[in-house]
Amino acid sequence: MNRTMNARKGTAVLCLLCLLLAFGAAGAEEPVNFVSDAEADSLGVMKYSLDTPTLKYTIESFVMHGERCWLSRIWVQDPARQIGKATGEWKKTLRFCKDMAQDLPDAMLAVNGSGYVSPRYPEIPENYPGSSEDYYYTPLGSVTVTNGEVFRNLEGVPYYGLALTEDGLQMYTGADNGDVLAAQPVQTWSFYTTCPLLRNNEDLLPEEWDFAERRAPRTVLARLDRNNYLLLTVTKDLKGGLSLRRIQTFFQENFNAEWVYNLDGGVSTALLVKNSKGKWKPIIGGAKDEDIMAFCR
Numbered sequence: 001m002n003r004t005m006n007a008r009k010g011t012a013v014l015c016l017l018c019l020l021l022a023f024g025a026a027g028a029e030e031p032v033n034f035v036s037d038a039e040a041d042s043l044g045v046m047k048y049s050l051d052t053p054t055l056k057y058t059i060e061s062f063v064m065h066g067e068r069c070w071l072s073r074i075w076v077q078d079p080a081r082q083i084g085k086a087t088g089e090w091k092k093t094l095r096f097c098k099d100m101a102q103d104l105p106d107a108m109l110a111v112n113g114s115g116y117v118s119p120r121y122p123e124i125p126e127n128y129p130g131s132s133e134d135y136y137y138t139p140l141g142s143v144t145v146t147n148g149e150v151f152r153n154l155e156g157v158p159y160y161g162l163a164l165t166e167d168g169l170q171m172y173t174g175a176d177n178g179d180v181l182a183a184q185p186v187q188t189w190s191f192y193t194t195c196p197l198l199r200n201n202e203d204l205l206p207e208e209w210d211f212a213e214r215r216a217p218r219t220v221l222a223r224l225d226r227n228n229y230l231l232l233t234v235t236k237d238l239k240g241g242l243s244l245r246r247i248q249t250f251f252q253e254n255f256n257a258e259w260v261y262n263l264d265g266g267v268s269t270a271l272l273v274k275n276s277k278g279k280w281k282p283i284i285g286g287a288k289d290e291d292i293m294a295f296c297r
Contacts, residue, residue, distance in 0.1 A: 044060040044061065044062035044071070045060065045061050045062070046058055046059075046060050047059050047060065047061045047070075047283075048273050048283075050108055050109075050273075052297055053077070054076070054077040054078065054082065054297055055074075055075070055076055055077070055082060055108060055295060055296065055297050056074070056075040057072055057073060057074045057075070057108070057109055057295065058072070058073050059071070059072045059073075059109075059271075059273070059283070060073075064234075064242065064246075064250065065239070065242060065246060066239045067215075067234055067235060067236070067239055067241055067242055068234075068235045069232060069233065069234050069235070069242075070231075070232070070233040070234075070235075070271055070283060070284065071230065071231070071232055071233075072109065072230065072231040072232075072233070072271070073228075073229075073230055074109065074228070074229045074230070074231065074295050075227055075228050075229075076227055076229075076295060077227065079164065079167075079168035079169065079226060079227060080164060080165065080166045080167075080168070080186060081296075082106075082295060082296045082297070083164050083168075083169060083187070083293065083294070083295060083296070084104045084106075084107055084187070084293075084294040084295075084296050085113065085146055085147070085164075085187040085189070085291055085292065085293060085294070086100035086101065086103040086104055086291065086292050086294065087100065087139075087146055087290060087291040087292075088100070088137060088288075088289075088290050088291070089137075090137070090138060090151055091136065091137050091138055092137055093137060094116070094118065094137060094288035094289060094290055095288055095289070096286060096287075096288055096289075097110060097111075097112055097270040097272060097282075097285060097286070097287075097288075097289055097292050098272060098280050098282060098286065100289070100291070100292045101272055101274075101280050101292060101294060102280065104294050104296060106296040106297045107274065107294035107295065107296045108273065108274045108294075108295060108296065108297055109271075109272070109273050109274070109294065109295045110270075110271075110272045110273075110280075110292045110293065110294040110295070111219050111221075111231055111233065111263065111270055111271055111272070111292065111293055111294075112219055112263060112264055112265075112268045112269060112270040112285065112289050112292060112293075113139070113189040113263055113264065113289070113290070113291040113292050113293045114139030114140060114141065114161075114189045114190050114191060114263070114264060114290055114291050115139065115140045115190070115191035115192060115195075115263075115264040115268075115290075116137070116138065116139050116140065116264070116289070116290035116291075117132060117135040117136055117137070117138060117139075117140065118136055118137060119136065122136075124140070125140075125157075125193060127156075127157050128142075128154060128157060129154065129157075137290065138151075138152070138290065139189070139190055139290045139291055140161075140190050140191055140192065141159060141160070141161045141188060141189075141190025141191075142154040142157035142158065142159045142160075142177055142190075143159045143161070143163075143177050143180050143181065143185075143188055143190075144188055144190075145163070145181075145185045145186065145187060145188045146187060146188075146291075147186065147187070148186050150181065153177055153181065154177070155177065157177070158174040158175060158176065158177075158193075159172050159174070159175045159176075159177050159180045159190070160172060160173055160174060160175075160190060160192075160193040160194075160195065160196065161188055161189055161190025161191065161195075161261075162188060162189045162190070162221070162261055163180055163183065163185035163187070163188045164185055164186045164187040164188070165183045165184065165185050165186070166184075167226055168223065168225075168226040168227065169221075169223055169229065170183070170185075171196055171199070171223070171259040171261050173196045173199070173204065174193070189263065189291065189293060191262060191263060191264050192211075192262075194206055194209050194211070194212070195261060195262040195263075196259065196260075196261055196262075197220070197244060197247070197248045197251070197260040197261065197262055198222075198248060198251060198252065198257060198259060198260040199258070199259045200258065200259075201251075201252055201256060201257070203248065205244060205245065205248060211244070212243060212244040212245050213243050213244075213245055214243060215239055215240035215241040215242055215243055216234075216236070216240065216241040216242075216243075216265050216266050217234055217235055217236045217241045217265050217266055217267075217269035217284075218232065218233070218234040218241060218242060218244070218247060218262065218265040218269065219231065219232075219233055219234075219262075219263040219264065219265050219268075219269050219270070219271075220232045220233075220234075220247050220251075220260060220261070220262050220263065221260070221261050221263055221293075222251055222255065222257040222258075222259065222260040222261075223257060223258045223259050224255065224256075224257055224258065225258065229295075230251075230255065230257070231271070232247060232250070232251075233269065233271040233283075233284055234247070234265075234269070235269070235284055241265075244262055247260075247262075248260070263293070264289070267287045268285070268287055268289050269284055269285050270282065270284055270285030270286065270287070270289070270292075271283045271284040271285065272285075
């Protein structure tokens with residue numbers, strides 16, 4: 001019995017490696033091969049994939065420290081065109097991620113995006129002018145740009161978050177808003193000022209931030225280069241999710257990312273793919289949110 005199980009396991013591993021190698025190719029602008037987490041509790045299993053001339057992705061399911069995780073490896077030919085955003089109505093509504101994804105006809109994979117302010121989550125940074133109510137049903141971040149339109153520019157409040165430019169997604173850590181806007185971003189996404197995790201594998205998490213040690217569902221994005229991105233989505237199965245410290249270690253040990261950023265998580269965590277019939281399938285999540293990030297053909 002053990003010999004049969006071992007043979008099957010060996011065959012599965014060989015098939016998985018062949019699939020991953022076939023998907024990857026040499027060159028900075030081609031998909032980068034995935035390296036499995038050495039400390040994972042089980043081998044990854046490929047669940048979803050897409051291979052087109054302009055967009056390629058694989059989504060692998062595995063268990064890390066007792067929690068189900070999904071690793072999406074994404075290659076886009078033209079990031080500025082193919083990374084999209086859909087939102088709720090500014091200062092009025094939140095929307096289901098699935099509904100927002102339907103706003104983007106060419107989108108094939110989507111995740112939750114920015115943290116947001118609402119009556120349920122009223123906390124804003126101390127250096128934001130005004131009161132919490134002024135920010136209800138809007139994303140966090142001192143700069144907000146959607147489809148090239150500037151919705152927010154809090155002068156004198158540094159920007160922490162992501163911005164989509166002609167050179168792909170960029171991560172900012174305390175940048176002057178003028179410098180962010182000078183790069184002519186098409187979209188922005190933001191969460192807490194402490195959400196940048198790594199830059200060139202260097203630790204950016206504040207040591208005194210207790211939240212970094214808490215287990216929770218997560219959506220974490222990493223940039224490998226202009227065209228290649230990783231998304232780690234963590235569920236809340238048995239132990240409440242994973243801490244940001246553990247996720248930081250996962251990326252440090254397995255990838256040489258240009259940067260790693262923690263998007264909103266918790267109840268907002270969502271991962272959706274479009275099936276062959278053009279219908280959106282939620283792999284994880286379904287709560288209302290302020291915006292999404294989507295990868296398009």
